[in-house]
Structure formats: structure tokens, C-alpha cells
Amino acid sequence: MSVTIQHIAERVGVSKQAVSYALNNKSGQVSPATRKRIISTAHQMGYRPNWRARSFARKRSQIVGLVYGRPADYVEQSDVVSLMVERLAEADHELLLIPAMGPVDQWAHKLRDGRIDGCVVTHPLPEGLDTFIAEHSVPAVLLNLRSDADVPQVSYDDRRGTRLAMDHLLGLGHRRIAYYCKPKEHGLHYSNLERQQAYVAAMSNAGLSAHAASVIEEPEPYAASFASRPAGDRPTALLAYNDHDAFYLARALNRRGCHLPRDLSLVCFNDGTFNRLASPRMTAVSMSERAAVHYCVDRLLGASDAVPGPVLLPQELKVYQTTAPCPPVSSG
């Protein structure tokens, strides 16, 4: 089959252990002359270390896993994936995708049977996975998730991000501002709660009351009702829980002749790939995904200078094309 260190050893006339030492640069174990002979022989024989044997012996696979919901959820995480791959490549590691299908106890063993050296868990958090990780001391970091379990975690400062978005909308003169999300899908995620709470707080700070239709089931019915109401009887601005839902809503509104930002100002959370291609590009609260991913990877691989508690990353407001001053006719 392929060349092993044994073959090299025979060719050079040393033991296979000497070859191992030489190739791994263990200083002071092999003479420079022998090392040189070994290395050049290895090169000339086209030796490639057997990855399976090596990870077996070293008890490390040089692979990091990404745990996420169903396979399809992964499309939404594509920015995270690409950033992770990039960061891992710098450290000579690779990324294994681990979809969380079914009950945790049916697949979570993958996290501790040696196939990965550690993992990043991202939204949605499979039920019970955080306690599983804590119980079995799986090297893991929760990304954009929160948990009471003793697991490293990074998330975003959604309260501050929400304030930025609300200040922007209020500054543009908007008064009837609603919060838009699909409660069934996102109701459980911390970010929805924090965004919604911060929204309510910002409204009351401004002397306004949270708009009635703050939680919306689906884009189509909402768009229909929105389009049928007179301009004075509907929100002039919306804060959307995420980009995905916001795009669906924008399309539904578009089809009914309502255009952004003419008929409605819209700010969403996430300024990802979709938005980079969208037209009009949405004003968005942007997460520093790069910083988050770097933190996760460095924490998993470095393990040393890690901040102990949960890490909170800042958010930024990116003003693009879907927010405009509140039209005077419908203000107040």
C-alpha cells in the first residue's frame, strides 16, 4: 500500500521510532545528519503520515465540530461556517458538520468518542445538550446561545443593539414602531426576549407605548393586513427579529405594492450574506460574527487565556436603504 515509517526505517537502516522522532522534530533525539537522511528519504518515497494512525496514537483528531440544528439550518449558518473554516485552517484544523437530528442521547456521543477535539454549538440549541456537555466535560463553546449550565458561551449584547436600532428609528421621527418576529420559531431564544424587552423599554423611554401588533405570526397575513390599512393606522417602522423573516416580509409587502422605505422603514437583526445581495439592502443590526467565531475557535484550541464567564459581544447598526425619515402625514 502506501509508505509507512517502517518502510522509511528499513530503507535508511534505523528503527521506525528514529524515523518518528526525526519527522516530528523532537530535538536532541536524532543527530542532524540522520534526520536529514530520514527526511530526504521520506520525501523521496512520497511518505504521508497515516492520518488515522496518527490521530489514534496522539489521541487528537485535529478536527473541530460544528453542531447545529437540522441540515437545512446550516444554510443560515453559512457565514459562521465559512469563518470557522478559515480560522481553523490557520491552526491546521478542519471542520466537521454535525447536524443535531433527533434526541440528544441518540447522537451526542459523537462529541465524546474522539472524532472531534472540540465543538462549537450554535443556534438552535438541542434540548439537553448544554447539560450533556457540562456533565461529560466535552470541550465546547456555545455560540450565540445562553445556558445556565457550566459551559463556555459567547453571545451578543442584544439590548445595546436594540437601543441603537431604536435610537435610529426614533431619530428619524418614527413613533409607531412595531417589533416583528415569529414567536413559534424564535420565542425561546434569548435574543428574542432581550430584543423584545429592550424594544419595549426604548418605547417607554421615548414616552411611547409598544405597538399593539408587536408579535406577528406569518409574513403573508401581516403584509395583507398592513397593505389594507390606511397609512395613519399602521406602523411607520418595524424592528424585525432577524434578516430571514424580514426578507420574507419585505417580499410579501412588495407584492402588495408596499415598498421599503417609502411605506415602511425596516430594521432587522443580522447583516449577513443575504443582505449583501439584497435590494434594497436592509438597514441592520450587525453582529461581529468574525469576533465570535474567533473567540470560539481560539478558546477550543488555545484553552489558556480564556475568559471564564459568558462573553458578550457588541453589535453595530448599519444604516442602508430600508430606513427613511417618518413621512410627516402619518406621524404623531
Add this chain to the structure above:
Amino acid sequence: MSVTIQHIAERVGVSKQAVSYALNNKSGQVSPATRKRIISTAHQMGYRPNWRARSFARKRSQIVGLVYGRPADYVEQSDVVSLMVERLAEADHELLLIPAMGPVDQWAHKLRDGRIDGCVVTHPLPEGLDTFIAEHSVPAVLLNLRSDADVPQVSYDDRRGTRLAMDHLLGLGHRRIAYYCKPKEHGLHYSNLERQQAYVAAMSNAGLSAHAASVIEEPEPYAASFASRPAGDRPTALLAYNDHDAFYLARALNRRGCHLPRDLSLVCFNDGTFNRLASPRMTAVSMSERAAVHYCVDRLLGASDAVPGPVLLPQELKVYQTTAPCPPVSSG
């Protein structure tokens, strides 16, 4: 540390090999009674096979790789990734992402050192990888790529797809139809050549000559020139090489007051995630990515009933919102 078959063997009072046989359901090697005892002991001790040891001994990792360009390219491949993960999960395999960074000989050894059982290579094809794969008999399938090397490959019937799109546009009365792509980025890919050739053929079949501005460098300059010309002096329809470029163009046009499909009908290739969220949703030539991915995975894992030569998959036209009848004023 963790429980091994040796521990189970000692507890039950048999050899570790007996445990191995019992747990692997090798029929006729272990008595049903013993097997039962072994399995229940294993279960009760919380035994999990060591994945590294197992893949070392079995010479299989149960991991399939996906080779693609730079980490960022992966965002465009997110649909493929999600389909692959899904299909692989059914066969108890996992997906490792292998970005193709730098010269092939610097990283291609990853494809044959045992970390993966096989791989799918997708666009863009790293230079020389096809011959590397052929020379070293790496189990691989090229997805949406063509190569003269002796490597299994799946691609799409772009000529037929182009005909569908052109028939649609011609049927709507369009006569001044241009082909839009960025030659620098996509010029080398087979699909660009085929689409362009098929476009020219369709035009001449219809008694028309290919529109002058058939190859465009960048969306912004094109949109500017388009917007500045009178309606009678510009294309009424565009066939875009891909969704990504088409979205950029649509946005650039939008900003200049040109709206789809009022001022221009646009058909693009690919009906992926972007399009699912876009507004207006683009009329697109859709690839059966699911079929392609299934073919790749099945071929890698099954290896038996494989079609020998290159496989050509059909394309479909999906009529959405960016194509409309040619306005009478500017026709002819």
C-alpha cells in the same frame, strides 16, 4: 478514562474479541446468551466505541470531504452542503469541509491520508486536482465540473437549460436579449461556455443576432450605461450567468430607478437560497442540486451500480417575478 471493550470483557468474564464480535453482531460467533450479557453490560457501563481506534482498525473513517475553493466560497455552496449532510446522515457518515487553499500539492494529500473515505469536489476546481485524483485513485466525484481526467463527474445540461430560458424570453416577445456574466471570474467554467454558446445558437435560430453587449465586466458600470440609454437602445431582456451576479446587477439597476421586470426582464441560472428570499424573486433556470448531490454521495458510498461516464442532469425553468412580456414600444 472511558470504557473500552477490555473493561467490558473483564466484567463479563470473556475475551475482548468476544465483546467485539457481540457488539458487531457477527452472527454465529457468540451465543445469544453471552451476547445479551455483553450488550447489557456494555450499555450499563456506558460504553461508546472509540471512534479513532475503530476507524484505525477498520481503515474507514465514515467521513466524506467536500472540497471547494476558499472558505468564503462556501457560502455559495451552502445548499450543496446542506443536501450532502442530509444524505450522508442517512448513511451514518459525516461531512468534513476541505477548503482548497494554495497549490494542490500543498493540501491534496489530505484526500489520501485516511481522514476521509472519499470526497466531492465542487466549483471552483483547483488547478491540477482532477489529475491528482486520477493518478492517486482518490475516491472522488466532481460536482458541477467537467474534466478530461478519468474521474467520475456530474454536471448539468446547460444547453438545454439555456434553450428553456431563451424560449421563455422569446415567447414573451423579447428580441433584444443579452447574455450577462463576468468573464474574468466565470470565463473558464464549462457552464459559462455552454450557456453562452447555447444563447448564441438560440438567437440565431430565432433569426436574431447576439446582442452586442453580451459580456459585461461589472454590474455598476453596466447598470449606469443601461439606465442612461433610451429604452429603444438597450436590451429588453437579460440572461444572467448566475444568481449572484444577477442580484448585484438588479440592485445596481434598482438604485438607478430601473425596476424588474418593468424595465428589463431577467432570467438567471441557479434557484438557490438567495432567490428563495429575494424580492422580486427571479425567474431562474433551476438545477436539481438534490439529484446531483445524491448521485455523488451514492456513488462514493455505494460504488457498485455507478454509471461509468460523466453524468448530465437536466435543468428546469422556474418562472417567477422578473420576466414579463416585452413592452410593445421598444420591441422589434
Add this chain to the structure above:
DNA sequence: CTTGACAACTTGACCGGTTAAGTTAAACTT
């Protein structure tokens, strides 16, 4: 009563590395 077949194990080797613990000879002390 012997022989053969078969079920139900056990023994031993192996996968290809890594690592700890010798061994040997030269160099360096004192």
C-alpha cells in the same frame, strides 16, 4: 466407540503511529 462437524469461544497478530524506558559509546569530569 470413533470421527467429523459445528458452535462458542480464546489466542495472537495487526493497523501505523507515539512515547517511555532502556542501551551503548563517546565526551566530559575530577
Add this chain to the structure above:
DNA sequence: AAGTTTAACTTAACCGGTCAAGTTGTCAAG
């Protein structure tokens, strides 16, 4: 010159499974 250190190796064990080749004991056939 004897003892100690050290460089440069080798030997042996191990990682945790898998798999081929024995070794029993039991039962049936001849």
C-alpha cells in the same frame, strides 16, 4: 583512570479496536 553525563539511538509497550487462525466441548453420524 574511574565515574558521570549525554547524544543518539533501539527495544518494548501502548492506543482500542478488528480479524484470521486456533482451541475447546458437544452433538450427530457412521
